[in-house]
Amino acid sequence: MTFFTRFWGTRGSIPTPGHSTRRYGGNTSCVEIRIDGALFICDGGTGMRELGDALLRRGDEPVDAHLLFSHTHWDHIQGFPFFVPAYRPTTTLRVYDVARDDDRAHRLLMGQMRSEYFPVSFSDLGSRIVPSNLEGGHTTIEGVTVRALEQVHPGRSFAYSFTKGASKVVYATDSELDRIVSNRDDIVARPASLRRLPSTLVDFASGADLLIADAQYNDDDYRDGWGHARAHTVVDLALQAGTKQLALFHHDPTQTDADVEAKVERATARARAAGSALIVFGAREGVELKIG
């Protein structure tokens, strides 16, 4: 079995090109997961443009991809109109919603290509775009078990897990974990204490080889109600779920490369202080990991 994860966009909220973000990248959320012959694309932020170019450069045609969106805020769909394979008649894109009767992702991808926003209409894309669903949140796609879990985010969002054999990756961005910590008062009063997260979430991430998680904020710059997590809270989720690696994802647009590195350093120190060997790193554009 081959199982790869590659980061194409790791920035939160808005693209941040420039010298100060060059190492971790300025493109918004897009992650490619390839498991044997199956291609999953998590979110269509601006990183999706370069993913499309790479698929064509690699000669991976015809492109047949499964698109799963954490949610449909701008920074997660904006790259789709620039995804060149979408213009190829040989391409098939399956756009998933979680519930059987939901078509929000498909509808909003169409909506952002109305003539007021973009010169090419959705109906003029040459590819076959198929609205699909995860049958309520748990299904098998090309031999891969895919699960979804609703998260806390304005307008709601979903985490996804991808499991094949003994290998598992969890993609969980745009989730304000701090709002569902059961000992929430301790976060400020006793920041070093373990932040306890709901068992449904811990079970969802349990044993993952890689947890890609929204870690937009540090403890001291957290913005309550904005829909994103403190990096330390995400570390505590990884510790409780027993994941092997944690990718801090959805970097705040104000964070420079040095800021992201400092965030990773503090998060790693928290894991070590808990006696864990958890591998913590900052999700970085252009990095590809072999899973399992």
Place this chain on the structure above:
Amino acid sequence: MSTGGPRGPYRDGLVTEATKMVERGIGSRFEAARKPFLLLQVEGPGAPREVKLDLPEMVVGRSLQAHLAIESSLISRQHFALRRQGPDYVCVDLDSVNGLYLNGLRVHSAVLRDGDVLQIGDVVLLYREGDA
């Protein structure tokens, strides 16, 4: 008033003059002044040494045929490749036994940035970005 760049015969004259400069070799002197892409071996057998990255693909490994050949039992014969991709170099693990580490993280591949540290076995390499 025009705010654009030089146009018409004036621009054509500049182009002709630039062409003559290149023919006289001034262009090649500019080329020589470009900062090269480098891989510096800072630890491990054979260190310190540096390799100029000037090919579309270069291999690092134990094999004597590797562009950077390193005599270490901890690295594979063809351990990883550096591939030019547009303005960047990308490191790619060639199914090595002991893996390729980028700033301490095991990776399959990665677009490199100036100052990145690569580790393979007991060998530590520093990537220096040149002028694309």
